[in-house]
Amino acid sequence: MAKRRKYSEDYLNIGFTTVLANNAVEKPECVLCDVVLSVESIKPSKLKRHLETKHLEHAEKDLEFFKRHELRLKRQKLNASGSFQQQSAAAVEASYEVALENAKPKKPHMIGETLIKPCMLKMVKLALGEDSAKKMQ
Numbered sequence: 001m002a003k004r005r006k007y008s009e010d011y012l013n014i015g016f017t018t019v020l021a022n023n024a025v026e027k028p029e030c031v032l033c034d035v036v037l038s039v040e041s042i043k044p045s046k047l048k049r050h051l052e053t054k055h056l057e058h059a060e061k062d063l064e065f066f067k068r069h070e071l072r073l074k075r076q077k078l079n080a081s082g083s084f085q086q087q088s089a090a091a092v093e094a095s096y097e098v099a100l101e102n103a104k105p106k107k108p109h110m111i112g113e114t115l116i117k118p119c120m121l122k123m124v125k126l127a128l129g130e131d132s133a134k135k136m137q
C-alpha cells in the first residue's frame with residue numbers, strides 16, 4: 001500500500017480543505033470553487049498553482065478568508081444529500097437489524113418490547129426526528 005500523504009492545516013492558507021473519498025482517502029478540495037483534485041495533488045506547490053491560476057484575485061487573502069469559505073462549503077454539504085443523510089439511513093438500517101435479531105425464535109419476546117423497542121425509538125427520534133420515530137413505532 002502506498003504511503004498516504006497527510007493533509008496539513010497549512011493548506012487552508014492556500015485555499016484547500018480535504019474531503020474523504022469513497023476509499024477513505026483524503027483528497028484536496030478547493031474552498032473557493034468546490035473542485036476536488038487528485039490525491040497526488042496534495043502538495044503545496046500544486047495547490048498553490050490552482051489558487052494562482054483559477055483564483056488570482058484571492059491569492060493574497062488571509063487564513064480567515066479561507067476559513068469562512070471552508071465553513072460555507074461544509075454547511076452546503078450538510079444541507080445537500082451529503083454525509084448527514086447517509087448517517088440517518090445507516091441509523092435506520094441499524095435499528096432494523098436489531099429488530100430482526102430480536103425476532104429470531106430463541107430470544108424472549110419481552111426483551112424486544114421492554115428494552116430494545118424503547119431504545120430503538122429513542123435512537124431514531126434523536127437521529128431522525130419525531131416523524132421517523134412514529135413511523136418506526
Ligand SMILES: [Zn+2]
Pocket residue numbers: 030031032033034035050054055
Ligand atoms: Zn478553486
